[in-house]
Amino acid sequence: MPSAPELLHFLTVRGGREYRVTALLWAGRGKKATVRELGDYRLTVRGETVQATGPSGQTRHLSPEEFLNVFGSYTFTPAEPTGLMTDLGPLFG
DSSP, rough: OOOHHHHHHHHTTTTEEEEEEEEEEESSOOOGOOEEEEEEEOOOOTTTTEEEETTTEEEEEEEEHHHHHHHHTOEEEEEEEEEEEEHHHHHHH
16 A cells, blocks of 8 residues: 555656545554544646545645645555546647
8 A cells, every 4th residue: 555655656657647545544553453544535746736635525735745744644545547637738748
């Protein structure tokens, strides 16, 4: 499961495409470790901005540093493409 920095790199390389992930929060260690699902997020990188739409439907525009500050303690399910392209630049670049 990707960490926040790994997910940010994945999204940056595929800029303009929207992906769906579930944020996971691990608690405890060893056999007593538990994982809690925090909800589905739709994420896109456009230029230097990460567009994150949370479970409530609210969209935020974050710098890479802000993204890591907000999501740095989470791991994520593998990113699934939603099929939405928010930036056509990669097609014509």
